[in-house]
Amino acid sequence: MVFGRDVVVSDPTPEKVARLLGLDQDVPEDEAFDVLIVGAGPAGVSAGVYAGAEGLRALVVDETAIGGQAGTSSRIENYMGFPTGISGADLVWRGEVQAMKFGTRFVMPRRIESLDQLDNGAFCATFANGRRVLAASVVVATGVQYRRLPIARLAEFEGTGIYYAATENEARFCRDTEVLVIGGGNSAGQAAMFLSRTARHVRLLVRGGTLASSMSSYLSSRLEADPAITIEYGTHAVELHGGDNLEAVTIRNGDGDRTVASCAVFVMVGAAPNTGWLSELVALDDKGFVLTGEAAGALSPFATSCAGIYAVGDVRAGSVKRVASSVGEGSVVISNVWEHVRGLDRA
Secondary structure, three states, X not given: OEEOOOEEXXXXXXXXXXXXXXXXXXXXXXXXXXXXXXXXXXXXXXXXXXXXXXXXXXXXXXXXXXXXXXXXXXXXXXXXXXXXXXXXXHHHHHHHHHHHHOOOEEEOOOOEEEEEEOOOOOEEEEEOOOOEEEEEEEEEXXXXXXXXXXXXXHHHHEOOOEEXXXXXXXXXXXXXOEEEEEOOOHHHHHHHHHHOOOOOEEEEEEOOOOOOOOOOHHHXXXXXXXXXXXXXXXXXXXXXXXXXXXXXXXXXXXXXXXXXXXXXXXXXXXXXXXXXXXXXXXXXXXXXXXXXXXXXXXXXXXXXXXXXXXXXXXXEOOOOOOHHHHHHHHHHHHHHHXXXXXXXXXX
């Protein structure tokens, strides 16, 4: 990476880039907060807004950037209050500004390596750079990370033909070409609609035989009515072709294999939870999602098996994977956090 005229970074990382751009914010060693919110997607930012509004000393941390998975959505059309739609990045950015107005602090990119519980019941989070912060409570809002397809050469083409988000940055590579979108959920449908504005044709590959169980009705109806979009059911990608960049994809269905010329494939086939950093402090389900409420032996629907740790948004087992739901959970959980923190103060 070349920064300015003279600075060349041979091994760029998000942290190094952030520091060059003036975005790097260090937290004083062992600084204490009422609540540490891990993850800056809709759920985490919403929790930051309400924590600040309630007067809690809050810190929001994310290893990449504001927005989470929702931040990669080009347009969210079913979020109340935005009848013409709003991009996920804009929605969460507005939340960040609102949270900062109430005094909530944001630090990113910063990855938490581990979380430990202290003898007094509080928590110590250790960052990847070795620095630590203390918190009376923790809200887990780390969401999920994109699943990768088990296809040879997939990693080789990531960034040069394989993408996991459909924004203006990716769309510019697809002008007047045919692109493939893999997936049957709302994120795949939104990507197909967005890309159809610039691509010559969009081919949506769906493993199942229908979209009814995985996609909102309004969105599937639009896809079916758009002449620039073809939906292929019972179809999946099996092979990638190209040199330095992706050039074609072999797809398979009940009629056999065929190769489609394409320079871009958008993979949106679900995601796995980001819970490895929790250091086995809380109970998880068999897929790695955080158990809460009755399933975790707790009274609050967002409380985990460890007192003082709460989970909201996509990382929570049984949650509804919608932006509006994540925002709602992030706002409601703060009442539980407030009661926990005040209980520690009285003790």
